[in-house]
Amino acid sequence: MIRSVQTTFVIEGLKDKVVIITGGGHGIGKAYCLGFGRAGSRVISADIDGTAAEQVASQITKESATQALxxxxxxxxxxxxxxxxxxVLNRFGRIDVLINNAAIFATVPMNRGRIETIDPAEWDQLMAVNLRGLFFCCRAVLSTMRAQKSGKIINIASGTVFAGSPGRIHYVTSKAATIGFSRTLAREVGxxxxxxxxxxxxxxxxxxxPSEETIRLRQSSAGLRALKRVQVPQDVVGAMLFLASPLSDFMTGQTVNVDGGISFL
Ligand SMILES: NC(=O)c1ccc[n+]([C@@H]2O[C@H](COP(=O)([O-])OP(=O)(O)OC[C@H]3O[C@@H](n4cnc5c(N)ncnc54)[C@H](O)[C@@H]3O)[C@@H](O)[C@H]2O)c1
Structure with a gap:
């Protein structure tokens, strides 16, 4: 049920673009970094785990003819x-794309229990990373993007938002908020x-x-999908490259759902 998927995409207009990916050291963020590297973008892997970010940047420079930081x-x-x-400005002189992917989710783990079991301190910490982090990163790049009169910001929600998901209500709430945040910011910066x-x-x-339990958790969604298999990080990369590229220049404030056909928006 787990099979390899396409990992290299050629999209006109991504070459040399300066792309920041937060949470780029692990998981799906790492897959985004490698995908942009293969598309010829200049990639910034930014992560609280600086060692992992370094490993991703050096993998990109080894396998792709592009720069990475x-x-x-x-x-x-x-x-x-x-x-x-x-x-980033000092090194590359511009910022074309910001992907706000960093979150408390798996690498920095969270309580996946029901509402009564969630410590208010963990609620606050999760909001500090998943939401204040989004707010701060957007503010950090906007003056540059406004001066350039161009830029793409892509924020990360989750399929759990559309149907609800018992357990980790703090996480699901933070991911739902990225949609309202993005619709509002789209109108502020358009x-x-x-x-x-x-x-x-x-x-x-x-x-x-992944532990056996994690594999079971991920496999539990396969049967609910129109496309009946386990989703892997590379499944999301093509849609991300599209949202960062000129192919989506007239799209803003939108939510693209990549889940193999569980929720139909
Ligand atoms: N894997 C899934 O099933 C799934 C589903 C829907 C959405 N998502 C979202 O996709 C994104 C990536 O998920 P993932 O599965 O790769 O998770 P992950 O936990 O492996 O990756 C998150 C990354 O963020 C980094 N990070 C954590 N706190 C940080 C901080 N304070 N500052 C900078 N970096 C920090 C981690 O070190 C890690 O590299 C997250 O936003 C997650 O919410 C994941």
Missing amino acids: AIAVDVADEPSTKAMAAQ SDNINVNVLAPGNTLSEEN
Whole structure:
């Protein structure tokens, strides 16, 4: 039920674009980084795990004829996000795409229990990363994108938002909020030719060394899909490249759902 999917996409207009991917050190974010590298973009893998970000950047420069930069960032800390944007500008002189993918989810784990079991301190910490992080990263790049009169911001929701999902209500709430945030930001920045869209992955086997229990959890969605298999990180990369490319220049404020056909929006 788990099979390999296409990993290289050639999309006109992504070559040399400067693309920041937060949470780019692991999981789906790593797959985005490698996908943009193969498309010829200049990739910034930005992660709280600086070692993982470095490994991804060096994999990109080894396998693709493009440049890559690793940045250690805590998206929940505004000065850290400003330093990230400054470092990118210093190295590349522009910022074309920001993908707000970092979240408390698997690599930094969360309580997956019901509402009564969630510690309010964990609720606050999750909102600090998943939502304040989004707010801070957008603020860090917007003055550059406004001055360029171009830019693409892609925020990450989740299939759990559309049908609801028992357990981890803090996480699902944070992901639902990315949609309202993005619709509002799209209207605030559209006059500067900046697009803001959302990509919502379905239940994806993103863990590097998944436990038996995690594999079971990911396999549980396969039977619910129109396309009956386990979703892997590479399944989401094509839609992400599309949202970052000129092919989607007249799309903004939209949510693209990539889940193999579980929720039909
Ligand atoms: N895997 C799924 O089933 C699934 C489904 C829907 C949506 N998503 C979303 O996709 C994105 C990637 O998910 P994933 O499965 O790869 O999860 P993951 O936990 O493997 O990846 C998240 C990345 O964010 C980084 N990170 C965590 N806190 C950070 C911080 N404060 N600052 C900077 N980086 C930080 C982690 O180190 C990690 O590299 C997340 O936004 C997640 O909510 C995942």
